[in-house]
Amino acid sequence: MASWLNDLSAQFKLNFIDKDRWRLLLNGLGNTLLISLFAVLIGILIAVVVALVRTTWSNNASRMRPGFRKGLLHFFDRLCGLYITVIRGTPTVIQLMIMYYIVFASSSDGVMIAIVAFGINSGAYVAEIIRGGILSIEKGQMEAGRSLGLNYAQTMLYIIAPQVLKNVLPALANEFIVLIKETSIAGYVAVPDLTYAGNRIRGITYSAFMPLIAVALIYLVIVLVLTRLVGILERRLRQSDGRTS
Amino acid sequence: MTAGLHNTNRSGEPGEVLIRVEHLKKHFGSLEVLRDVSQEIRRGQKVVLLGPSGSGKTTFLRCLNLLEEPTGGKIYFEGQDITAPHVNIDALRSKMCMVFQQFNLFPHLTIRKNITLAPVKLKLQSREEAEANCEKLLKRVGLYDKIDAYPRQLSGGQQQRIAIVRAMAMNPDVMLFDEPTSALDPEMVGEVLSVMEQLALDGMTMVVVTHEIGFAREVADHVVFMDGGVIVEQGTAAEVLDRPQMQRTQDFLRKVLK
Ligand SMILES: Nc1ncnc2c1ncn2[C@@H]1O[C@H](COP(=O)(O)OP(=O)(O)OP(=O)(O)O)[C@@H](O)[C@H]1O
Ligand SMILES: [Mg+2]
Numbered sequence: 001m002a003s004w005l006n007d008l009s010a011q012f013k014l015n016f017i018d019k020d021r022w023r024l025l026l027n028g029l030g031n032t033l034l035i036s037l038f039a040v041l042i043g044i045l046i047a048v049v050v051a052l053v054r055t056t057w058s059n060n061a062s063r064m065r066p067g068f069r070k071g072l073l074h075f076f077d078r079l080c081g082l083y084i085t086v087i088r089g090t091p092t093v094i095q096l097m098i099m100y101y102i103v104f105a106s107s108s109d110g111v112m113i114a115i116v117a118f119g120i121n122s123g124a125y126v127a128e129i130i131r132g133g134i135l136s137i138e139k140g141q142m143e144a145g146r147s148l149g150l151n152y153a154q155t156m157l158y159i160i161a162p163q164v165l166k167n168v169l170p171a172l173a174n175e176f177i178v179l180i181k182e183t184s185i186a187g188y189v190a191v192p193d194l195t196y197a198g199n200r201i202r203g204i205t206y207s208a209f210m211p212l213i214a215v216a217l218i219y220l221v222i223v224l225v226l227t228r229l230v231g232i233l234e235r236r237l238r239q240s241d242g243r244t245s
Numbered sequence: 246m247t248a249g250l251h252n253t254n255r256s257g258e259p260g261e262v263l264i265r266v267e268h269l270k271k272h273f274g275s276l277e278v279l280r281d282v283s284q285e286i287r288r289g290q291k292v293v294l295l296g297p298s299g300s301g302k303t304t305f306l307r308c309l310n311l312l313e314e315p316t317g318g319k320i321y322f323e324g325q326d327i328t329a330p331h332v333n334i335d336a337l338r339s340k341m342c343m344v345f346q347q348f349n350l351f352p353h354l355t356i357r358k359n360i361t362l363a364p365v366k367l368k369l370q371s372r373e374e375a376e377a378n379c380e381k382l383l384k385r386v387g388l389y390d391k392i393d394a395y396p397r398q399l400s401g402g403q404q405q406r407i408a409i410v411r412a413m414a415m416n417p418d419v420m421l422f423d424e425p426t427s428a429l430d431p432e433m434v435g436e437v438l439s440v441m442e443q444l445a446l447d448g449m450t451m452v453v454v455t456h457e458i459g460f461a462r463e464v465a466d467h468v469v470f471m472d473g474g475v476i477v478e479q480g481t482a483a484e485v486l487d488r489p490q491m492q493r494t495q496d497f498l499r500k501v502l503k
Contacts, residue, residue: 144349148363149339162353241353242395
């Protein structure tokens with residue numbers, strides 16, 4: 001029993017204390033959070049535009065007069081559809097590698113490339129979340145806004161968007177949590193994220209158990225903490241417009 | 246003596262034609278919902294639309310403020326052909342406000358915001374004016390204490406009264422009501438109808454789709470009976486409700502009054 005404990009602490013020292021190897025993990029964690037956060041922000045930005053294009057088209061196509069505006073909107077709708085199909089139909093790691101080795105072949109800023117790649121990837125999924133959020137708002141809300149003389153954009157902005165935001169905010173926070181795990185493939189293009197750091201320690205110390213379990217635990221703790229926060233957020237949002245439970 | 250619900254300093258003579266509908270047609274795909282409906286609505290008039298389910302009453306009302314686009318015919322509002330291309334439908338709608346069967350209050354906004362949002366954002370009233378107007382109207386319908394509540398915290402009858410106030414706050418020239426009491430529990434119908442009756446007394450032009458025959462008798466100065474997308478019979482409340490000439494009107498009234 002004592003020797004087992006001794007063994008463990010020696011392993012701990014070798015993997016994390018010697019040569020300040022814990023710093024690798026800390027840096028990796030920093031990169032993981034940085035990539036996830038900015039990717040989700042880029043994703044939301046893309047997603048809002050895509051969802052607006054798609055719902056504006058499906059809401060108004062039937063009553064728009066043929067012409068340049070209608071043609072343009074139809075073109076963008078198709079483009080957004082294609083984007084979602086391609087992103088959801090191909091592995092994320094391939095998208096990442098295409099970004100790194102082809103699109104940004106001349107750049108060596110791995111973290112930036114990862115942010116862009118995961119942002120574009122996330123956008124496709126978040127777009128569907130937001131589109132679902134817009135479609136879940138009763139038709140009567142748009143009609144009530146329009147019947148008071150607000151135009152389409154004003155009704156979207158003042159009536160629909162705040163309700164959508166409330167509905168999808170927890171899902172967006174969840175997307176951030178999902179990304180924290182998804183970005184663990186960043187190492188494929190040599191981005192030193194948390195997973196990459198753990199693997200690197202494993203390569204140096206030739207011990208797999210300690211670094212890999214440590215990395216898993218760090219992910220788990222972050223995910224659990226953030227999930228709790230999302231739960232609190234959901235409750236606050238429900239209370240904010242007079243719902244009690 | 247009830248205080249006026251609505252300020253009556255609107256432009257225009259009472260009795261002049263406010264809305265003129267000429268040969269209105271509307272079809273959804275192959276389904277013809279309105280076939281050649283013509284009607285005049287005069288300023289200050291209270292028109293009640295009756296008819297069985299599916300006869301096109303809602304569609305007619307929604308064509309008036311272009312929530313549905315007519316597929317034929319013309320609609321003139323204050324002399325302007327609003328079915329012509331490039332008409333500013335938003336400006337038009339701010340003058341003909343609609344009250345829906347399902348209230349359609351904005352659930353994320355307080356009652357105060359529900360009522361003041363449109364007039365303020367459309368720059369029809371300053372924020373101070375709109376707030377003062379909102380408070381005045383709420384006091385008159387007896388819901389001033391709900392000003393900072395959210396729609397969800399109100400009963401159906403209260404929500405519908407707020408929806409009426411929201412429309413009134415625009416100072417519209419005409420108000421359209423689509424079965425405003427149909428979604429309510431029976432005990433709440435009265436409170437909504439009495440707000441509408443006061444509004445009528447104040448001279449508001451109203452087009453009301455309803456199955457409340459009592460309200461029609463009391464308030465309507467013109468009753469229109471629709472069936473199958475056409476106007477079957479129309480006249481004063483007494484003419485249509487008490488001495489209907491057409492078989493279809495008689496059958497309908499017998500069912501409703503039963
Ligand atoms: N957007 C739509 N698309 C297709 N059909 C529609 C649409 N709106 C209405 N209809 C059809 O048009 C017909 C008339 O509908 P409308 O709602 O105007 O009737 P109504 O007289 O208001 O009936 P109710 O008393 O049930 O409200 C119905 O057969 C309905 O199914
Ligand atoms: Mg109807």
